[in-house]
Amino acid sequence: MKIGFIGAGHVGFSLSKWINMKHNCVLGIYSRNIDDSIECAKFSISEYYKSLKDMVLNCDTLFLTVNDDSIKNVVDELISLNVKNKILIHTSGSLSSSVFKELNNDNDCYSIHPIYAFNNKYESYKGLDDIYFTLEGSSNHLDEIKNIFNNKIVVIDKDKKKKYHLACSMISNMVCGIVDIAEDMYKDIGINDSNIYMPLFMNNINNILNDGPLNSLTGPIIRNDIETVKGHIDNLENNELLVYKYLGLHLIEMSEKRNNNDYSKMKKILEEI
Numbered sequence: 001m002k003i004g005f006i007g008a009g010h011v012g013f014s015l016s017k018w019i020n021m022k023h024n025c026v027l028g029i030y031s032r033n034i035d036d037s038i039e040c041a042k043f044s045i046s047e048y049y050k051s052l053k054d055m056v057l058n059c060d061t062l063f064l065t066v067n068d069d070s071i072k073n074v075v076d077e078l079i080s081l082n083v084k085n086k087i088l089i090h091t092s093g094s095l096s097s098s099v100f101k102e103l104n105n106d107n108d109c110y111s112i113h114p115i116y117a118f119n120n121k122y123e124s125y126k127g128l129d130d131i132y133f134t135l136e137g138s139s140n141h142l143d144e145i146k147n148i149f150n151n152k153i154v155v156i157d158k159d160k161k162k163k164y165h166l167a168c169s170m171i172s173n174m175v176c177g178i179v180d181i182a183e184d185m186y187k188d189i190g191i192n193d194s195n196i197y198m199p200l201f202m203n204n205i206n207n208i209l210n211d212g213p214l215n216s217l218t219g220p221i222i223r224n225d226i227e228t229v230k231g232h233i234d235n236l237e238n239n240e241l242l243v244y245k246y247l248g249l250h251l252i253e254m255s256e257k258r259n260n261n262d263y264s265k266m267k268k269i270l271e272e273i
Contacts, residue, residue: 003143004059005029006052006074008040011091012065013121014112016044018128019148032054043122056081064090079103081160087141095163096158110137110145111161112153117172134164145246173253178247181240214254221248222255226266233273245273 027048041048100109
C-alpha cells in the first residue's frame with residue numbers, strides 16, 4: 001500500500017506516525033494548512049503534499065483523518081478529481097462508509113475507528129499497539145487492512161455506527177464529565193489532591209475489567225440505603241442533580257438483576273427529583 005493522509009490533526013499525526021513505524025508505507029500528508037502538513041510529515045517521517053491532486057496521483061490508499069463535519073467537503077474534492085481505483089478510509093466513529101457513496105464504484109471504501117482517545121498529537125501514537133479498531137466496508141481489502149492494524153480489527157455493521165459511537169462516548173467522554181463533577185465536590189470540601197481519591201476510581205475500573213459492571217456495583221443504591229441517597233440529593237443541584245437521578249435509576253435496574261430487594265421506594269425518590 002502507498003498511503004496518504006488527508007488531515008493533520010491528532011488522529012492524522014498519531015496514525016501516520018504509528019503506521020509508518022510498523023510498515024513504512026505512508027507516502028505523505030495533505031492538509032489545507034500547509035504548516036500542519038509540514039509538521040505532520042516531519043513527525044511521521046514522510047512527505048507533505050501541497051495539493052490533494054498530487055496525493056491522489058501518488059497514493060493508492062487515502063486516509064481521511066479530518067473532523068466529521070469536513071468529511072463531505074473532502075469527498076466532494078475527491079469527486080471533482082474523478083478518483084478511481086483507490087482504497088478510501090475515513091476514521092470517524094459515528095459516520096459509516098456510506099459517506100463515499102457518491103464516488104465512482106471503482107473505489108473500495110471503508111470506515112475504521114480506533115477505540116481510543118487521542119488527547120496528544122505527539123504522544124498518543126504510543127498507545128496504539130494495545131488498542132482495537134472497528135472496521136466496516138468493502139470485503140475486497142480486509143486482509144490488507146487487518147495487516148496494517150496488526151489484526152486488531154473488529155468488523156461491525158455500518159448501520160450500527162452511530163450506536164457504536166454513542167457507546168464509545170459513554171465509556172470515554174461522559175466518564176470525564178462524571179469525574180469532573182466529583183472533583184468539584186472534593187474541592188468544595190477542601191480536597192484538592194487527586195492522589196487521595198484516584199485509587200478509588202482506579203480500583204473500580206479494575207473491578208469492572210475483571211468482573212464486569214454488574215458484579216462490580218457497590219454503594220448506597222444497591223444496598224437500598226434510602227436515607228443516604230436522600231442526603232446525596234440534598235447536596236446536589238441543577239445538572240448534577242439530573243445526572244444523579246438518571247444514573248441512579250439505571251443503577252436500580254442493575255441492582256434488581258443482582259438481588260431480590262424491593263427498590264420501589266428508592267425509585268420513587270429518584271423519579272420525584
